[in-house]
Amino acid sequence: MTDIDPPLPPEELAHRLTEVFALVGPLYRRVQRKVEQTAPIEGLSVGVRAVLDLLRENGPMTVPQMGRAQALSRQFVQRMVNDAATAGLAEIIPNPAHQRSSLVRLTASGREAITAALAREQSLLRQVDGDLTDGDVTACVRVLGRMLELFDHVDVD
Numbered sequence: 001m002t003d004i005d006p007p008l009p010p011e012e013l014a015h016r017l018t019e020v021f022a023l024v025g026p027l028y029r030r031v032q033r034k035v036e037q038t039a040p041i042e043g044l045s046v047g048v049r050a051v052l053d054l055l056r057e058n059g060p061m062t063v064p065q066m067g068r069a070q071a072l073s074r075q076f077v078q079r080m081v082n083d084a085a086t087a088g089l090a091e092i093i094p095n096p097a098h099q100r101s102s103l104v105r106l107t108a109s110g111r112e113a114i115t116a117a118l119a120r121e122q123s124l125l126r127q128v129d130g131d132l133t134d135g136d137v138t139a140c141v142r143v144l145g146r147m148l149e150l151f152d153h154v155d156v157d
Contacts, residue, residue: 017147024144034124035117043087044117047072047080052089052106052114060105062095071156089113 008016032046044052054066061069067077081104084090089110095103106114 017143020143020147035121044089044113045080045083047076048084048087048089049114049117051077051080051084051104052110053118055090055104055106056111056114060093060103062098062101062103064101066104067156071151071154073156084110 007013035044035046035049050070050072051066054061054069058069063074063077063081066072066081067074070077081090081092085092085104087109088107090104091107092102092104095101
């Protein structure tokens, strides 16, 4: 006998995924508020924080690449990049692969700010109660990843 559940039929899967959507929206909005409430420590808005985290994770990127990665409009990402650059957290540099689309990269101050923000967030997340296992989190990431793939084609501009 195996512990693996069989895949759900499409109708039942759709119903269960609706339950996930019902949790993801409020969770996202609450986390966003919490980040904004505590942001004065690093001086980061949610949008600038997202840009800095992308750059920390991926290295220099173009604004269109960041927009696609976060499903955000190029215009919004450009405003966040401009805010980050004005604050000295990111800098715009020439892109050897594409003259018209500059690269954005973290500055030392930007790396310090996003590192401090992530440390604070990790400290907060350590307070999650329950008996969650690595398998639970892996399953959650898998489900959310599949749901995100379903909407990959949605134009955000």
